[in-house]
Amino acid sequence: MKGAWSEEDRRHAAALAATYAAAAALALLAAALFILAFGGSIRVAFATVLQASLGTWGGFAQTLNKFCPLLLGSLAVAFGMRGGHFNIGVDGQIYAGAIGMAAVAFGLEGLNLPWPVFVPLGILGGVLAGAFWGLIPGVLRVRYRVSEIFVTVMLNFVALYLVDYLANGPWNDPLAGDAITVPIPKSAVLPQMLPKSGGHMGPLIALAAAAGIYFMMSRTIIGYEIRAVGDNPTAARFGGININRITLVIMPVCGALSGLAGAIEVSGFHQTLLLGLTGPTGAPNYGAMSILIAVIGRRHPLGVILAAAVFAILMVGSDSLQRSIGLPGSAVFVFQAIIVLTVLYVEARRQLST
Amino acid sequence: MSAAPPRVEMRGICKRFGEVVALDRVDLEAAKGEIHALLGENGAGKTTIMNILSGLYRSDAGEIRVDGRPAPIRSPKDAIGFRIGMVHQHVELIGNFTALENILLGHEGTGWVLRAESQRGAVEEVASRYGLSVPLNERVKALPVGIQQKIEILKALYRGADILILDEPTTMLTPQEVDALFATIRKIAEGGLTVIFITHKIKEVLANSDRITVFRGGCRVGTVRRPEASRELLVQMMVGEREFPAGAGRPGAVASSSAGPPALSVRDLSLRNADIHLLKDVSFDVPAGAIVGLAGVSGNGQRELAEAIAGLLPVQAGEVTIRGRSVEKLTVAARIALGLVLIPQNRIDEGILPSLSLAENFVLGLHPYIFKRSGFFEQGTAHEMARIAIRDYNVLTRNERVPSAHLSGGNIQKVIVARAMALFRAIGGGILIANNPTRGLDIMAAAFVHARFREVREGGGGVLLISEDLDELCSICDRILVIHSGEILGGFDGPDYDVYRIGELMAGVRRRQP
């Protein structure tokens, strides 16, 4: 009797659904309290969130545009966590990817490449730059036993100031103002998926990346080895797995995923390199959100896709709440953190009772 | 009966862990001045009931009385209040603290400022009363296990314990240290204290106890006074009506040491950590078709030796060859490919991937071989292999998809042994290094594992069996080496071993005393 769903699987799925229902309910409750505190109407607020993010083509396109960096960023965290590595450097890696894209765009401008060559080349530049930014903590961990948590955090600030320098210095557009570069050439711009509403192709690329990660994790030997190292590095080592090698795979891949996000932000969304593309200190704080999404999505590509979609809706919706009732954008963080803590709470509860 | 009530009395104690019943309505009593032994196999419930008495676990049902009065013990603190002290099997000391700090911890005296020196006198007084001299200013992690155990006992006595529980106190000691330990215990009991010691060694019980309570499968089988006890009686009580698997018994002659290189050859292996020699010029061979045992008190370099051979620890000097091929600078994986399989000492920390499925655990290490052709991880293959292993090794589990952390310790060990044997076949044999592979297994399962080792020998492979249990080694090994402080002090050929001489070497006594 080996059906697709055993009794045990069913119970597991039910418990999982209950966990997330409880988390969502608690976060909604908290959200309602905040809205009341800002003098808004709860019904109107929730309607506004949905209307703004999904109700119009423009809003939907915006939601998709946010979904892209959120999904790639949280994949970059979740992938690392599966292998026992904590990547807190998504922001820095996004910046690195953005720099890589911009460098290709500005550097090869004179060649007049057609977009089917220029765009992939630029994105490749971003991916490689991100991978390099991820490789640094990998090498330091392997070579000097330095925790990747610290190095990735510190590199966020280094990347931030690097972009600050580039966008104010050599690549600055004096007409646009501070901390922004001249626009990238038209042929380096990622084609639009929803041309009328301003949605670019990025989300499709991100979904493809998620599928790739899923396949790698569940169907390849290296994916199995990464999961083994993440679950118990000592046992993995006894089993002949070279942990340093795994680290040197994981960290650059994390960086490449975030770097891809940065490249798409430049090529598809902003079409220029600017400060304020992401955190670590200001909105949109993709790095911090990616950590939350990775945890809520249970570090699994499918879960991460779902959680990133919810977060994208919340982000776009809360932007409009900011305009209508003055609820700050950072409120989203608080709801999201509440979801995370509730999920952790219910999971820990269940662990304790077995 | 006008006799005084027993010092300790436990009635109807029950305890379950999840679905496992660890104790089923157990009664126990111990008198003042008595040395009371709790005898049973692993998992019989002896440690569990003592953990309840010392407040570490809470019983699900039952009552404890001390001196006839109810003693509600809910935490170690309560137990200390009833003057109950326990020394655990694996010493619970804080390695980075000095011996004195360990003894004073939780009992530092009054005042806001730590005045360790002013308490020193009191500690030394207790120490000299029971002949437990220990270096109080040394950091505990630098001291040998025997001394650490003395510190544990001193710790309990300093707290005024007059019911002293010792859990398997002799597993890590040499025969000579064991003698000294029991002399101390006798002295303590003569001072009017009650000593309860847990063991699975019948010899110790017969030599050193006043009364013996035997446990089996979470139940008390019975209590006998020592004069009425005999080896046969105790074995029967411990084991019950069971058949022993065929083939258990004395080792045969070395199957063959025909021409060809030894399965494993180690020459002048040295390993240093700062100034401490962990291994010093270790040289030995494991011939093909032989089981070689490595005897020694735990912590004398066995673990380091196994890990150095496997490539998990870098060495300073020496050469290791597997089936005639040098492994110098090869990775763990490359050594496995040459024919080396290691069963690690600590099954939970080193053996399993707790949240991965049993099937995914089963292929760890094997995966480069079974998936080699495709490069992809084939779940179907892994599950098929795991199902076969579950059947052959009688692993108790619902199916091969459950996370391995859900299995009991004994079943995890079966999975690890099954995996090692499968890997050994996959790479075409060579040398199997097993570090305490039968710890925590019941007699049947241990015999099953030994039978697998014999198969390796029959098949022309070599086995290096590292064990703290000298009886185990003597029953299966063709040759026994003794390690002490990282040095091989001697080798003995079977099948008849001079156990006392081996014990001397385990204690580091190089020459026979005149």
Next chain:
Amino acid sequence: MGFVFDISLLQLTMVMMAPLIIACLGEIIIERSGILNVGIEGIVTVGSVAGFLGTFMMGSPVLGCLTAMMAGGILSLLLAYFAISMRANQIVVGLGIFVLGLGLSPLSYRLAVGVVQSPPQIKTLSGVPVPLLGNIPYVGEVLFRQNILVYLTYFLVAAVAFFLFKTPLGLRLRSCGENPRAADSLGINVTAMRYGACVVGGFFLGLAGAYLPLLITGTFTDNLVNGRGWLALMLVIFGRWMPLWAFLGALLFAYVDAFQFKVSSLPQMAKAVPPQFLLMLPYVFAMLVLVKVASGAEAPRALTRPYDRESRE
């Protein structure tokens, strides 16, 4: 070269050192009990907004500091609950709290202040020279012409070091971080010790946050903390979980920070080196230092390991 030992540079170093070491002391107390708090950046951020708002709304820096300490204690308590009672993964929960703090701070700022044209200001604390000591040339001028919180910092370093290594309570706290089972079997309440360490450590983290608006900026901005919490977390490793070593480390980090601040204000330097590269300096320096010290540092043995009395094996 005189610039390197300039008095005002060293005075600024002391000012920059205080929040780092206060946060670091809090983290040392927490980690010594066996809990790793990677939410420190978020907690310090909440401390900074609480300190600012408390001072701004109640008009007293003392009340501001107390508000910040309460806020730090409460967030830290949340971590404690998850790490101790729920036995959750401390790094994951810590990261959750990090993000929670990051969101909570601007939110509560907006909730309290609303949308305004010019951001509200509080008066930063001025220096209080110590009589006599402050007159010692050079050394006295650097060390004893400071604000009151810097003096408090000197005291706290000594007090925490004394507490950890010279009191019975400190011995017990450390035993919980090294081997909780041993501590428990001696009647020490591991749960209570760890909760206590988290809450008290949280007070320190909150105070470190309050220091920033009270002494450096006078306002609250989203990027006020700017990684100082993470730096403090690194300082714990640098100081090998010992207050005095961490103090030296904090001086070093603060000196680099003060150095980049002073250099960028020199007109001839601003031309030569873009200011962004000077701003990177503390973070690059932190990484280099970590490379040097990380190997060989010995953490409390039970760090990040939840304690379950009834767990077997």
